[in-house]
């Protein structure tokens with residue numbers, strides 16, 4: 017456990033993702049492939065392999081090192097990945113914004129884990145990353161995800177037609193934001 021690990025439940029940790037998580041991501045994403053299909057872009061089979069996840073994490077960690085992304089995982093008591101939370105597209109200057117994406121293992125939904133993790137992401141975005149705003153978008157009929165965002169303090173700011181290519185179709189999305197503070201940009 018590092019100083020950046022939070023326990024969200026006695027058996028669930030929220031911590032930064034590392035390249036060594038690639039096998040656990042491959043296992044978890046394969047296990048949840050059918051469950052998440054409705055809310056995800058169509059992925060090639062290679063995405064679900066250890067190599068595919070290692071390539072994804074390598075790119076993401078390079079973006080993290082460049083200040084453009086920050087990936088976290090939810091891990092169970094055996095340090096198996098049971099969820100992923102990522103801020104990407106981070107911009108600074110007067111915008112100070114990041115885009116949030118997330119998923120939770122089907123077997124662990126309904127425990128408040130996504131809500132707690134989204135709150136932890138926002139805390140880190142404000143206190144560690146110096147951001148002012150976090151944005152998220154959900155397919156218009158993804159009620160559980162919209163409920164998570166509402167509980168974590170996000171407001172719905174609009175609806176974008178044909179916003180993302182999800183499950184093989186351009187899908188309308190509700191857009192959400194959470195403003196993290198009122199201070200001017202630091203540094």
Ligand SMILES: CC(C)(COP(=O)(O)OP(=O)(O)OC[C@H]1O[C@@H](n2cnc3c(N)ncnc32)[C@H](O)[C@@H]1OP(=O)(O)O)[C@@H](O)C(=O)NCCC(=O)NCCS
Pocket residue numbers: 051052055118119120121124125126127128129130131132153154155158159160161163164167
């Ligand atoms: C969306 C997701 C992350 C939620 O994870 P979770 O850990 O179950 O979330 P939480 O337990 O914190 O909260 C879920 C909320 O949705 C509610 N919910 C569940 N099914 C619902 C439904 N069909 N209609 C309305 N609300 C629903 C739950 O009751 C809960 O709210 P409550 O605490 O007020 O009762 C998870 O279902 C998931 O990974 N889905 C597939 C991928 C996905 O949709 N990612 C987000 C893309 S924008």
